Amino acid sequence: MLDMDKTRRKLVLACILGGLWLLACGLSGLLIGSTSIDIVRALNGSGPDAQILLVARLPRVLLAALTGGALASAGVGFQALLRNPLATPFTLGVSSGASLGAASAILLGLDTALLGSAAVPLFALAGAGLAVAVVYMLARRRGSLLSTNTLLLAGVCLAFFFGAVMLFLHYLADFGNSYRMIRWLMGSLDITDIMVPLKVFVLTIIGFILLYSNSRRLNVMSAGEEVAQSRGIDVDKVQRRIYFSGSLLTASVVAATGPIGFVGLVVPHVVRMFTGPDHRVLLPASFFAGAGFLILCDLLARVLIAPTEIPVGVITAILGGPFLVWLLRRQVEN
């Protein structure tokens, strides 16, 4: 009885602390930048302060929060699905498909130089969808069960294949387009359209709810497919749900931002050290932690060598990699 309260208590505590963390990071992201703003003036009028806050920073902070949250929770899902703590949202080829889609749109000239167009994210989303479908078809066994080993192998192989096609597209492209492709691959949250995070929000929330509805099953499945089956889980169905919901979470944000690495690997590990492995607590906690983490990374990307912006993917990798190594070492030593 005490334990039932424990899981729920942990969930409530994780949501409260996660919410506070996200609020603190969000406010920092809104208020701090290369140009200082007066918050009172920004909220009252339509002067430059309001422009900076509402047009330059708000959509960006919202997109950063959704992207960080989606990638971190998708990372939790893929690590559980593949029973591999090194799995990331990009392990199964979703981002390579998205990258290929985006690069194709850029090469076809569907993205005008600076104005931006909806074609690139749409192509990226389609590319991600194609990758998800191909990997799924390859991993299906003749019977019905999805083989996680084949899934992993198919995802990694497809990522290599799409990578090679990407190189070919680079070879065909002129310098301008090639540069645009590379910049897309570095990941960016540089948007000014408030509609972008709103669209991403719809897809992200569907993916998250679907993933969370399987959170208890993820716990049972961490003992392996056979044990999960003997506990009464329809393993095939649950694996498919996790694969598609994780892919939806990943694709919805990668299409808008490009691939931003390390969030989906580092955040689940760090959060697991505090919450334990129960996916009912871990999933929402990772969402909040990832959301705040990416807002902070984007803040650093904006201010470190202002007015030049560093691609946010570079910051996440530089911060995330060593931090994870340090935490793991500390855990081993303890």
Add this chain to the structure above:
Amino acid sequence: MPSIECREIYFSYRRSDPVLKGVSLSASPGEMLGIVGPNGAGKSTLIRIMAGLLKPQNGSVLLEGLMLHGLASDDRARRIAYVPQDYHLVFPFTVMDVVLSGRYAHGALKIFETREDRVIAGRVLKWTGLENLADRKFEDLSGGERQRAVLAAALAQEPELMLLDEPTSSLDVNHADNLMALLDRLCSDQGLTVIMAVHDLSLASAWCNRLGFLDQGRMNALGEPARVLSFDRLKSVYGDSVKRLDLDGRIVIAPRGKRNTNA
């Protein structure tokens, strides 16, 4: 009505030779049935078929008269529990988490366990002597404690039939004996049916009501341990490498050993 009944089971992995060639058996409520036989005889495969994890190519498994492979997975898990040979967790769950995973089939649509689930988990932890280790990480347990935790999770399913695959393989003599005593108590007190694949013939004959002797995919014999483990059968299957001793009414199967060879 028997708790479980296998009729003429045939099974082969992919294109290889059949592992099981027309195996039939049945077990009644409260009975402890041991499946013995040499390596590769098909013991684990038979257990996994009865657990519904593998589907036989031919033959049928009936669970209280119902076709096992027609049952929904959660319905099956409320009737049958399976204890695998190896239990490996990727993430650091506690003993209580492992035991509660056994309650899944009793509320498959629920995200959280109910109060009843907790009460039952507490009860099976007590039965298995793990009540003080509930919050311990599963990976920090000793081999014997792990085996008991996995057994507790299976008991939390409140099954009528418990299938175990080599449950004593990683246990010392004392722990193996204690585990068998626990299963025996559950059979006699609660009417649980236990079927287990066992390598240790002495242990199997000491605790099981009946033994099924599998050899090369066929049920060579099924019945009283003393009759199934006959001198002739042991010699024909294991050769001269084992010796049967009868001590105070118990059967002990001993390796021939170096001294005997020289003698």
